[in-house]
Amino acid sequence: MGRATTMPPPLMAILVAAAIILTLTLTPSPSAAAFPSTKSSKSPPPPPTTSSSSSSAPATSSTVFPLYGDVYPHGLYFVSMSIGEPPKPYFLDVDTGSDLTWLQCDAPCVSCSPGPHPYYRPEVSKLVACEDPLCEALHLSTTGRHDCEQQQQQCDYEIQYADTGSSLGVLVADAFSLRLANTSLVRPSLAFGCGYDQQFGNPNSPSPTDGVLGLGNGKTGVVSQLKEQGITRNVMGHCLSRKGGGFLFFGDDLVPYSKVTWAPMLRSAFRSHYSPGPATLYFGTRPLGVKQMEVVIDSGSSYTYFGYQPYQALVSALKAELSKKPLKEAVDDPSLPLCWRGRKPFRSPLDLRKYFTTLILNFVNGRRALLEMPPENYLIISKYGNACLGILNGTEVGLNELNVIGDISMQDLMVVYDNEKEQIGWIRAACDRLPRAGTSPL
Ligand SMILES: *[C@@H]1O[C@H](CO)[C@@H](O)[C@H](O)[C@H]1NC(C)=O
Numbered sequence: 001m002g003r004a005t006t007m008p009p010p011l012m013a014i015l016v017a018a019a020i021i022l023t024l025t026l027t028p029s030p031s032a033a034a035f036p037s038t039k040s041s042k043s044p045p046p047p048p049t050t051s052s053s054s055s056s057a058p059a060t061s062s063t064v065f066p067l068y069g070d071v072y073p074h075g076l077y078f079v080s081m082s083i084g085e086p087p088k089p090y091f092l093d094v095d096t097g098s099d100l101t102w103l104q105c106d107a108p109c110v111s112c113s114p115g116p117h118p119y120y121r122p123e124v125s126k127l128v129a130c131e132d133p134l135c136e137a138l139h140l141s142t143t144g145r146h147d148c149e150q151q152q153q154q155c156d157y158e159i160q161y162a163d164t165g166s167s168l169g170v171l172v173a174d175a176f177s178l179r180l181a182n183t184s185l186v187r188p189s190l191a192f193g194c195g196y197d198q199q200f201g202n203p204n205s206p207s208p209t210d211g212v213l214g215l216g217n218g219k220t221g222v223v224s225q226l227k228e229q230g231i232t233r234n235v236m237g238h239c240l241s242r243k244g245g246g247f248l249f250f251g252d253d254l255v256p257y258s259k260v261t262w263a264p265m266l267r268s269a270f271r272s273h274y275s276p277g278p279a280t281l282y283f284g285t286r287p288l289g290v291k292q293m294e295v296v297i298d299s300g301s302s303y304t305y306f307g308y309q310p311y312q313a314l315v316s317a318l319k320a321e322l323s324k325k326p327l328k329e330a331v332d333d334p335s336l337p338l339c340w341r342g343r344k345p346f347r348s349p350l351d352l353r354k355y356f357t358t359l360i361l362n363f364v365n366g367r368r369a370l371l372e373m374p375p376e377n378y379l380i381i382s383k384y385g386n387a388c389l390g391i392l393n394g395t396e397v398g399l400n401e402l403n404v405i406g407d408i409s410m411q412d413l414m415v416v417y418d419n420e421k422e423q424i425g426w427i428r429a430a431c432d433r434l435p436r437a438g439t440s441p442l
């Protein structure tokens with residue numbers, strides 16, 4: 001969670017548990033010679049999928065929210081949600097790397113940082129009981145244990161993020177105001193954390209958000225709760241614009257199923273974290289020769305993180321390539337660990353296509369499931385006009401072999417988390433245009 005206003009530290013809003021429970025076995029690598037075309041338009045037509053809106057399942061709708069923020073310089077994307085009775089606006093950091101939504105909370109607050117809105121004020125009648133299944137799910141996902149000593153006991157929680165931030169509080173349930181695509185305004189009561197003790201860097205520095213929107217696929221995730229109440233399907237997605245902003249959606253009305261590149265969602269390995277399974281890494285069309293990478297997708301991370309071997313291989317390949325080009329390492333640029341200066345300051349990330357190669361992750365469990373990262377999906381232009389690598393060294397932040405795809409690599413893609421069909425998909429899209437309800441931006 002970036003808590004500083006100017007140059008926040010890289011966001012890593014993913015639960016630490018993920019970094020510790022890595023016990024995945026890697027499947028043998030299929031031959032890299034079978035590497036498919038990098039043009040996703042040449043992919044074979046995917047198997048026919050029936051759009052679920054035409055199925056006979058109970059009627060559900062969907063909802064779309066504008067997003068605000070960017071990768072650089074702000075380091076996060078957030079949404080404005082109306083919560084409570086009467087509804088009040090709160091800015092929430094959009095985090096597909098964790099389940100629990102929470103708001104800074106005047107319970108009273110022990111440690112909160114000044115946010116954009118007054119702290120949420122809980123009422124005793126809104127407390128969720130310890131015996132509630134949502135409390136049980138929350139406890140099991142954070143501590144692995146769930147004990148309630150007495151009936152009507154409240155549901156205390158503590159969550160920790162990989163960036164060493166944490167939120168401690170109590171579970172409450174209150175109304176979220178949602179305008180659905182079918183024009184209905186609904187106010188489902190959803191459980192979230194009233195966080196009265198947050199530790200994120202300096203508590204006196206203002207926070208750009210009032211809390212976190214947990215979109216992980218655990219039971220306490222917002223979309224799981226909406227599905228449970230029959231309001232939307234358990235499908236959601238985001239489209240982060242490189243120009244800043246974008247949109248977030250719950251439900252499947254906007255998803256152009258037959259055009260999206262899909263990979264099966266890996267379950268169980270990272271609990272509530274979304275993973276399209278293992279991938280191999282290519283530098284242009286050249287395999288980087290690293291073993292298969294375990295990858296999770298995390299909108300709460302502004303940058304991408306690679307494990308030891310892929311990071312090493314990538315940095316070596318970039319340095320070798322750039323040694324032939326008129327770019328020099330800019331060691332005096334503090335924006336990110338690795339920056340390069342051109343003959344003239346760079347203006348747009350599109351200028352970088354002349355010097356940098358497209359990276360590709362090939363998700364081996366999918367059918368030609370390639371995630372292409374052109375230079376603008378892994379480099380930022382710092383305020384000094386240098387190109388800085390937005391893929392960071394995961395070993396340094398304790399991620400071990402876990403690779404995290406962060407916002408930088410998802411810009412101008414519609415990324416779909418389809419918990420109904422257990423698949424993760426992506427497709428290039430113009431994310432700066434908010435789709436009208438019921439229409440696709442593609
Ligand atoms: C819209 O969808 C919601 C959730 O499924 C449903 O409760 C509501 O009745 C629908 N409204 C209309 C106008 O169809």
Ligand SMILES: *[C@@H]1O[C@H](CO)[C@@H](O)[C@H](O)[C@H]1NC(C)=O
Nearest residue numbers: 308311312315393394395396
């Ligand atoms: C990444 O970080 C680890 C741990 O600090 C370090 O040993 C390794 O050399 C770093 N990799 C590169 C390419 O700098």
